[in-house]
Amino acid sequence: MSMYIPSYFEFVNSAKLLxxxxxxxxxxxxxxxxxxxxxxxxxxxxxxKVGSVKTLLDIFxxxxxxxxxxxxxxxxDSSILKVNEIASLYRKANADGIIALGGGSVIDTAKGxxxxxxxxxxxILKYAGAEVLPRGMNVPFTVIxxxxxxxxxxxxxxxxxxxxxxxxxxxxSSYLLPDVAVLDTRMxxxxxxxxxxxxxxxxxxxxxxxxxxxxxxxxxQAYAIAAMRLIIEYLPIAIKEPHNKKARLAMAxxxxxxxxxxSNSMVGIVHAIGHSVGAVSGVPHGEAMSILLVxxxxxxxxxxxxxxxxxxxxxxxxxxxxxxxxxxxxxxxEVLSAFxxxxxxxxxxxxxxxxxxVKKEDFQKIANRAIxxxxxxxxPRAADRDDVLRILSEAF
Amino acid sequence: xxxxxxxxxxxxVLLVLYRALRVLSQHDSRxxxxxxxxxEGFTVALRINPSEGEIRMAKxxxxxxxxxxxxxxxxxxxxxxxxxxFKVLTGQMGxxxxxxxxxxxxxxxxxxxxxxxxxxxxxxxxxFPRIMTKRxxxxxxxxxxxxxxxxxxxxxxx
Numbered sequence: 001m002s003m004y005i006p007s008y009f010e011f012v013n014s015a016k017l018l019x020x021x022x023x024x025x026x027x028x029x030x031x032x033x034x035x036x037x038x039x040x041x042x043x044x045x046x047x048x049k050v051g052s053v054k055t056l057l058d059i060f061x062x063x064x065x066x067x068x069x070x071x072x073x074x075x076x077d078s079s080i081l082k083v084n085e086i087a088s089l090y091r092k093a094n095a096d097g098i099i100a101l102g103g104g105s106v107i108d109t110a111k112g113x114x115x116x117x118x119x120x121x122x123x124i125l126k127y128a129g130a131e132v133l134p135r136g137m138n139v140p141f142t143v144i145x146x147x148x149x150x151x152x153x154x155x156x157x158x159x160x161x162x163x164x165x166x167x168x169x170x171x172x173s174s175y176l177l178p179d180v181a182v183l184d185t186r187m188x189x190x191x192x193x194x195x196x197x198x199x200x201x202x203x204x205x206x207x208x209x210x211x212x213x214x215x216x217x218x219x220x221q222a223y224a225i226a227a228m229r230l231i232i233e234y235l236p237i238a239i240k241e242p243h244n245k246k247a248r249l250a251m252a253x254x255x256x257x258x259x260x261x262x263s264n265s266m267v268g269i270v271h272a273i274g275h276s277v278g279a280v281s282g283v284p285h286g287e288a289m290s291i292l293l294v295x296x297x298x299x300x301x302x303x304x305x306x307x308x309x310x311x312x313x314x315x316x317x318x319x320x321x322x323x324x325x326x327x328x329x330x331x332x333x334e335v336l337s338a339f340x341x342x343x344x345x346x347x348x349x350x351x352x353x354x355x356x357x358v359k360k361e362d363f364q365k366i367a368n369r370a371i372x373x374x375x376x377x378x379x380p381r382a383a384d385r386d387d388v389l390r391i392l393s394e395a396f
Numbered sequence: 397x398x399x400x401x402x403x404x405x406x407x408x409v410l411l412v413l414y415r416a417l418r419v420l421s422q423h424d425s426r427x428x429x430x431x432x433x434x435x436e437g438f439t440v441a442l443r444i445n446p447s448e449g450e451i452r453m454a455k456x457x458x459x460x461x462x463x464x465x466x467x468x469x470x471x472x473x474x475x476x477x478x479x480x481x482f483k484v485l486t487g488q489m490g491x492x493x494x495x496x497x498x499x500x501x502x503x504x505x506x507x508x509x510x511x512x513x514x515x516x517x518x519x520x521x522x523x524f525p526r527i528m529t530k531r532x533x534x535x536x537x538x539x540x541x542x543x544x545x546x547x548x549x550x551x552x553x554x
Contacts, residue, residue, distance in 0.1 A: 006496075006497065007497070008497045008498075009497065009498075126468070127503075128503070128504060128505060128506075129501070129502040129503040129504050129505075129506060129509075130502040130506065131498065132501050132502070132503045167505060167507070169505060169506075170506045170507075172506075213496075214492060214493065214534075215495075266496075303534070371510065371514075372507040372508070372510045372511060373507065373510070374506040374509075374510065376510065377492050377495055377496075377510065377513065378492060378495065378496050380534075381534060381535070382533070382535035
């Protein structure tokens with residue numbers, strides 16, 4: 001096995017990572033160094049209800065950080081209207097930085113807010129696309145994820161809905177990366193087993209797709225390998241023992257690392273179809289990943305044979321050693337399939353699209369969306385509508 | 397190869413690509429379907445930085461037409477430099493590989509651009525010999541019409 005060296009690649013992971021004990025207490029110092037003494041806190045109603053927002057504010061208060069405002073009314077899909085609404089509160093509060101506490105929706109909304117403020121309040125929709133967002137003004141930005149899956153704290157990607165045109169626009173830019181990402185188990189322990197399971201499988205999918213995509217490079221692959229190893233070892237423990245700090249922190253690290261990996265080498269067909277299954281049939285993202293991962297890997301196997309063979313080494317070294325080279329890619333899929341099944345025995349994660357509520361009559365709609373998903377462009381194997389329909393049928 | 401030659405060839409290919417897309421949007425069912433899905437008035441520009449070339453197109457009355465310079469386009473694809481643009485435009489590098497290597501920036505809706513990429517892939521299958529497209533495309537689209545027919549319509553207009 002030799003590592004793939006592309007003729008050219010780029011890699012950026014500029015966020016400073018604070019991971020582990022008392023990480024939250026160090027935010028005050030970090031924000032101060034970045035030039036913020038009155039940050040605005042974004043979170044969601046659920047986290048407010050379970051007390052995470054209060055816990056965080058208490059920690060801030062003890063470490064001398066006073067937030068200028070708190071906003072928790074964040075919808076599942078971040079939208080331009082919501083970003084504009086928060087921006088006006090941000091300005092009214094005379095805030096000078098942003099702290100996001102939450103999952104993907106909160107973090108994407110915070111990225112949108114940061115984009116808007118840093119561009120001087122101008123229309124951000126014109127920055128939709130890839131690599132067209134200029135740096136803009138300094139707006140110190142810290143992200144504290146409360147799930148270990150999306151890896152959004154380490155990605156230069158945001159999806160924001162344009163209500164007027166009824167489209168979700170994707171923004172890809174290294175200037176969307178936060179300045180600081182904070183992984184602290186106190187914000188993660190309340191995750192129930194099902195959420196731990198599906199977000200963990202989302203992170204695993206990020207690592208696998210990033211490792212095998214057309215945009216892979218030695219740095220993103222090194223990150224992906226680390227993420228896979230952590231997830232295989234610690235996801236079952238994090239589900240079984242929700243208060244096991246080591247396992248929780250390992251999974252938070254894994255999600256961050258997998259996020260940094262796919263931010264630099266993209267994801268692939270599992271995400272292209274998964275986004276569409278989520279949009280059309282409302283299947284939670286991580287669950288869609290867990291259902292589609294194996295059928296999609298089978299679809300890609302001939303084009304990603306070498307990468308899948310490598311993956312076997314990182315997730316099951318003993319099996320790799322005892323498997324002939326020509327069978328390792330298929331064996332990797334088998335091992336991953338067994339791993340996902342093992343997770344299903346530990347938490348309620350549905351096994352098929354039909355169990356997850358997808359209707360066969362929606363397949364065309366899902367396929368039409370999937371082929372227009374940007375994640376497909378660097379999938380190792382090209383896919384058209386019929387290919388997507390075949391994968392959907394297998395996962396049904 | 398000297399830069400001026402690359403620039404001259406790239407600009408000729410941009411024009412050929414536009415003409416191929418216009419022809420295929422009428423004569424190839426897959427390109428026609430993609431094109432019909434675009435809204436009337438949709439604008440797209442392919443640009444090579446810095447000021448090395450540009451082609452601008454729009455859907456006008458259901459047909460693909462060239463248009464003059466505008467302040468804004470629905471989709472603007474900007475190659476960061478002439479060298480990578482030359483490789484893509486002469487069939488040495490596919491659009492997906494160029495994207496993977498950050499050879500261009502993309503302003504606009506990525507979802508809509510996926511359709512444009514499929515249209516360009518099909519155009520490349522007609523314009524370049526299979527020995528080249530096999531190397532640069534993950535899957536070479538089949539040809540609904542003969543290459544000769546499309547070449548005749550692109551270059552002679554009949």
